[in-house]
Amino acid sequence: MGYTDIQSMSLWARRNDMILHLHRAGHSTYTRQKNHGVSFRVISKWMRLAGVDHIHAGTVVGKLEGDPNSVQGFYNVLREEHNAVDLQRGIFFDQDWAGLRGVMPVASGGIHAGQMHQLLHYLGEDVVLQFGGGTIGHPMGIAAGATANRVALEAMVLARNEGRDIWNEGPDILVNAARHCAPLRAALDVWGEITFNYESTDTPDFVPTSTAAA
Amino acid sequence: MKLTQGTFSFLPDLTDEQIGSQVEYCLDKGWAVAIEYTDDPHPRNSYWEMFGPPMFDIRDAAGVMTELRACRQTFPNHYIKVNAFDSTHGRESLRLSFIVGRPDKEPGFRLERQEGPGRTVHYTTHAYATDRPEGERY
Numbered sequence: 001m002g003y004t005d006i007q008s009m010s011l012w013a014r015r016n017d018m019i020l021h022l023h024r025a026g027h028s029t030y031t032r033q034k035n036h037g038v039s040f041r042v043i044s045k046w047m048r049l050a051g052v053d054h055i056h057a058g059t060v061v062g063k064l065e066g067d068p069n070s071v072q073g074f075y076n077v078l079r080e081e082h083n084a085v086d087l088q089r090g091i092f093f094d095q096d097w098a099g100l101r102g103v104m105p106v107a108s109g110g111i112h113a114g115q116m117h118q119l120l121h122y123l124g125e126d127v128v129l130q131f132g133g134g135t136i137g138h139p140m141g142i143a144a145g146a147t148a149n150r151v152a153l154e155a156m157v158l159a160r161n162e163g164r165d166i167w168n169e170g171p172d173i174l175v176n177a178a179r180h181c182a183p184l185r186a187a188l189d190v191w192g193e194i195t196f197n198y199e200s201t202d203t204p205d206f207v208p209t210s211t212a213a214a
Numbered sequence: 215m216k217l218t219q220g221t222f223s224f225l226p227d228l229t230d231e232q233i234g235s236q237v238e239y240c241l242d243k244g245w246a247v248a249i250e251y252t253d254d255p256h257p258r259n260s261y262w263e264m265f266g267p268p269m270f271d272i273r274d275a276a277g278v279m280t281e282l283r284a285c286r287q288t289f290p291n292h293y294i295k296v297n298a299f300d301s302t303h304g305r306e307s308l309r310l311s312f313i314v315g316r317p318d319k320e321p322g323f324r325l326e327r328q329e330g331p332g333r334t335v336h337y338t339t340h341a342y343a344t345d346r347p348e349g350e351r352y
Binding site: 081097099102147150151154155157158161162163177180181 | 221222223224225226228232235236239302303304310
């Protein structure tokens with residue numbers, strides 16, 4: 001099915017108690033084209049209008065790299081009630097969504113429990129964190145993988161709400177949580193050190209330049 | 215079987231101090247905090263009993279903790295949870311909900327199968343405790 005079908009699929013999904021999940025496989029063939037492509041924040045806006053429920057919108061830290069500001073721009077377009085002008089995140093105009101339902105962004109692709117503090121920091125909590133290999137590849141089995149991810153997430157949300165600095169203390173928070181949870185301990189042993197620190201190939205459309213006044 | 219519903223249910227039971235900080239976080243965000251209890255913890259039972267109305271006017275976590283202690287005293291063998299409701303336009307829903315009290319013994323759930331037409335099977339869960347009348351379950 002193509003983009004023209006998405007509104008019909010959205011209606012069908014509502015009539016049949018289904019959730020409409022959009023996987024953006026292949027999007028980079030046009031979202032990275034600067035001369036004749038379509039930015040993913042436009043796709044995000046378009047898909048919110050079309051009635052999609054979930055959409056893959058980037059992780060910042062996973063195996064599919066992304067510029068934090070651009071990804072946050074997509075997320076804000078998908079889920080905020082009002083988008084104020086935010087040039088660094090690619091929002092060039094004010095947009096009031098007038099109560100239009102949001103879309104739940106999905107982060108997936110090479111994410112694991114050891115990155116939980118970064119995921120929560122960049123993406124916030126209104127997001128589906130989809131750990132595929134990070135669940136199924138767990139040495140103690142799939143159920144243990146799910147438990148590890150859930151415990152890591154809950155420990156991080158608890159700490160953030162208590163006012164702790166999860167960006168810097170994140171790894172310690174995870175190690176402490178793993179003391180009462182063998183599956184999380186095993187997950188951190190396997191994946192804890194794995195990071196994808198390459199530069200994003202996406203380039204932002206707006207880069208702030210310092211002026212004499214600033 | 216430890217009941218795992220809501221946020222934080224995969225962590226060890228929260229201490230009162232930890233519960234207090236979470237309530238504080240909710241109040242700082244302007245959410246209304248409410249306390250609910252039940253002895254029918256089926257995962258699809260979202261209608262727990264209210265322990266008093268939501269505390270729209272309370273701005274201090276200590277007030278909520280006093281209510282929580284009163285709820286635990288009245289219902290020492292029920293499940294108790296704290297809900298935080300965000301009335302912001304576009305939200306109008308719970309932002310945080312977590313269990314803060316549970317019975318000493320949690321017998322858990324059994325899986326029930328029902329034969330449907332065409333040899334289809336319908337599944338549901340059944341809490342062992344709900345075989346007994348309300349108020350005598352845990």
